[in-house]
Amino acid sequence: MTTDTTGRRARRPAQGPGSLLEVAVGEFITRGYDATSMEDLSRAAGITKSSFYHHFSGKEALLRAALERAIDGLFAILDEPAAAGGTPVERLRHIVRGQVAVLCAELPYVTLLLRVRGNTDTERWALEQRRAFDGRVAAIVREAVEQGQLRADVDPALAARLLSGLVNSVAEWYRPDRPGAAELPAAVARAAFEGILPVA
Known part of the structure; x- marks a missing residue:
C-alpha cells in the first residue's frame, strides 16, 4: 500500500494479468459475478478500465480464465500416474487427496467454480x-x-457426488493458516474411505 497526499493509505495498483485475475476473482466471490461491473473491477485493482482491457477483453474473459485455472487443476489429478494405476480404491483415494x-x-x-450457476456460456x-470430472x-x-x-x-454416480460434496465442503471452512x-x-481421504468410527 502507498500513502496519498492526505495521509490515507491508498490501494497499490494491481500489476499484470495474474494480479488482475486475483482481484477479479475476489470481487466475483464477494459481489457475485452478475453484480460485478468492470468499473468495480478497475476500482478494486486501482487501475483504469482501459488498462484492464489491455489484459482481458472483458468480464467474461476474466471468468473463463479463473474457472480454467480451477478446472485444469482438477483434471491434472486424473492424468497423474497414481490416478491411472493401482486398484480402483487406491486411485479414488489419490483423486480425493488431489482434489483437496x-x-x-x-x-x-475453486470457490468461484463451486458457485457458478450456468447463467453464461462460460458458466x-x-x-x-464438472460433470465430466464427476x-x-x-x-x-x-x-x-x-x-x-x-x-x-x-x-x-451417487458415490462420486458424495465424494465431490465432501471435498467441496472444505471450501466453506478451510483457511490457509489453519x-x-x-x-x-x-x-x-482417510475420513472418506475409513470413516470416523474407531476400528472394532
Whole structure:
C-alpha cells in the first residue's frame, strides 16, 4: 500500500494479468459475478478500465480464465500416474487427496467454480467440465464395486457426488493458516474411505 497526499493509505495498483485475475476473482466471490461491473473491477485493482482491457477483453474473459485455472487443476489429478494405476480404491483415494490439495492451493478459484450457476456460456462450460470430472470418478467407483472393493449396493454416480460434496465442503471452512493444513488432503481421504468410527 502507498500513502496519498492526505495521509490515507491508498490501494497499490494491481500489476499484470495474474494480479488482475486475483482481484477479479475476489470481487466475483464477494459481489457475485452478475453484480460485478468492470468499473468495480478497475476500482478494486486501482487501475483504469482501459488498462484492464489491455489484459482481458472483458468480464467474461476474466471468468473463463479463473474457472480454467480451477478446472485444469482438477483434471491434472486424473492424468497423474497414481490416478491411472493401482486398484480402483487406491486411485479414488489419490483423486480425493488431489482434489483437496487443489482446493487448498487454489481456494479462491475453486470457490468461484463451486458457485457458478450456468447463467453464461462460460458458466455452462464450467458446469459441463464438472460433470465430466464427476463422470470419470464415477467410472472408477463402478470399477471398485465390480471388483468387490466397495459395497455392491453403492450407486457409482451417487458415490462420486458424495465424494465431490465432501471435498467441496472444505471450501466453506478451510483457511490457509489453519493448523494442520498440510495434512488436510490425507485426513479428508482417510475420513472418506475409513470413516470416523474407531476400528472394532
